[in-house]
Amino acid sequence: MSSQFTKTILRLQLPTDPRWVNIAEKNIEEILVDHAYCEQKAATSGISLIVKYPDKTRLVEEMTDLVAEEWSHFERVLAELKKRGWGLGRNRPDEYVVELTKHIRKGGQRERQLMDHLLVNALIEARSCERFKLLWKNIQDEDLQKFYYELMVSEAGHYVSFVKLAKEYMPAEVVDARLNELLEIEADIIRDLEPRPDRMH
Ligand SMILES: [Fe+2]
Numbered sequence: 001m002s003s004q005f006t007k008t009i010l011r012l013q014l015p016t017d018p019r020w021v022n023i024a025e026k027n028i029e030e031i032l033v034d035h036a037y038c039e040q041k042a043a044t045s046g047i048s049l050i051v052k053y054p055d056k057t058r059l060v061e062e063m064t065d066l067v068a069e070e071w072s073h074f075e076r077v078l079a080e081l082k083k084r085g086w087g088l089g090r091n092r093p094d095e096y097v098v099e100l101t102k103h104i105r106k107g108g109q110r111e112r113q114l115m116d117h118l119l120v121n122a123l124i125e126a127r128s129c130e131r132f133k134l135l136w137k138n139i140q141d142e143d144l145q146k147f148y149y150e151l152m153v154s155e156a157g158h159y160v161s162f163v164k165l166a167k168e169y170m171p172a173e174v175v176d177a178r179l180n181e182l183l184e185i186e187a188d189i190i191r192d193l194e195p196r197p198d199r200m201h
């Protein structure tokens with residue numbers, strides 16, 4: 001998975017500051033704790049979508065699978081913490097996700113809101129995938145290397161699924177146009193946030 005992948009498949013407009021991975025590796029306990037909560041939030045977000053759109057059968061089915069997968073990621077991060085003698089620690093607000101979520105438009109067509117929600121989730125998956133790639137390639141710990149590689153592949157799959165799912169409910173050209181807008185917004189958010197030593201985003 002090259003930087004070409006980041007640009008052409010994930011389509012992220014701004015690569016992560018390369019300093020992030022070096023500082024992250026020195027704070028692996030904090031990174032694991034933050035990561036555990038990222039997985040918890042991904043599962044929670046899938047559950048919220050099910051509850052909000054019970055009439056969308058395809059969405060309900062796909063989110064059911066996704067929630068199970070994200071929850072298994074959560075369990076595995078907990079196990080990595082435990083192996084090292086660490087606990088879960090407290091949840092910290094994820095500024096990146098908070099900023100991105102502000103761009104889910106309220107009101108208007110219900111499907112448009114759903115599309116925004118799915119695309120915001122898609123971008124969180126894409127950025128997480130990019131960060132897992134950096135961790136996989138740069139971290140010294142061999143167990144964690146393997147773990148991050150698997151997660152990179154899994155979150156890339158989720159990114160693609162979220163975009164596809166949005167196209168179930170809105171015309172493809174509308175989804176692509178909104179995705180382009182959100183990709184710009186996402187890059188601006190990343191640009192404004194300092195690379196944090198203790199955060200996944
Ligand atoms: Fe995950």
Ligand SMILES: [Fe+2]
Pocket residue numbers: 042070125154155158
């Ligand atoms: Fe995911």
